[in-house]
Amino acid sequence: MGAKGAGEDGDRRIGRRALIVGGLAAAAGTAALARDELGRLWWRLPGVDKPRTPGAVDFAGARWVAASDANWRGADRPDDFGIDMVVVHVTQGSLDSAVKAFQNPGHKAAAHYIVGKDGRITQMIRELDVAYHAGNRDYNERSVGIEHEGFVDRPEDFTDAMYAASARLTARICARYDIPVDREHIIGHVEVPGTDHTDPGPHWDWNRYLKLVRRAGTAQADQGRTATTADGTGG
Ligand SMILES: [Zn+2]
Numbered sequence: 001m002g003a004k005g006a007g008e009d010g011d012r013r014i015g016r017r018a019l020i021v022g023g024l025a026a027a028a029g030t031a032a033l034a035r036d037e038l039g040r041l042w043w044r045l046p047g048v049d050k051p052r053t054p055g056a057v058d059f060a061g062a063r064w065v066a067a068s069d070a071n072w073r074g075a076d077r078p079d080d081f082g083i084d085m086v087v088v089h090v091t092q093g094s095l096d097s098a099v100k101a102f103q104n105p106g107h108k109a110a111a112h113y114i115v116g117k118d119g120r121i122t123q124m125i126r127e128l129d130v131a132y133h134a135g136n137r138d139y140n141e142r143s144v145g146i147e148h149e150g151f152v153d154r155p156e157d158f159t160d161a162m163y164a165a166s167a168r169l170t171a172r173i174c175a176r177y178d179i180p181v182d183r184e185h186i187i188g189h190v191e192v193p194g195t196d197h198t199d200p201g202p203h204w205d206w207n208r209y210l211k212l213v214r215r216a217g218t219a220q221a222d223q224g225r226t227a228t229t230a231d232g233t234g235g
Helices: 010-019 029-042 097-105 137-142 160-177 206-231
Strands: 087-088 113-115 121-123 143-147 187-190
Touching: 087 137, 087 160, 097 113, 113 160, 137 143, 143 160, 160 206, 187 206
Parallel strands: 087 143, 087 187, 113 143
Antiparallel strands: 113 121
């Protein structure tokens, strides 16, 4: 079904399509048409066409460097695609080389975040949008991708600062989208169906990482309660 014939019964067609938004509207094979219709229905649907503020980040303290828009596509997650996964990657190179690769339109891939060995976090794609990081369309649409600076065969690259910062980031993502903190939902690129990538590799300490994510989640929840109380907006 294409754009043809959307004339007189256009309104009815839009109404029907609006009902399945959040399902697989785009899978009807008329993604462009659906997007056009969504654009006109923004007032009916929560979250559609959320504004992109230049330089805005989804994680406090991250620095923003925009990836080439050839390496991701616009979406309105979690309203069009639910997010229920974090995918852990390793860059196989320096932080700078990863940033350059994601800025390169010919690279055809990029993740939302890169965590450096020093624990600094760079965000290159908004969580609203679908980053091409997993090599699998379904997994890209439902996940946030986090790169880690280093090489899979160099365990010394995975520093304490990196684990701690990445765990704080993942804890935030899990809290924001109500993602369970377990190995079903926090996975390595190697676990994505159809991939030939091996990252994060055998030296990535999953037990340690999940423990840190849980601890960071608890600390963030406590901070949230304290902040609410201090503001006098509690209850
Ligand atoms: Zn990867």
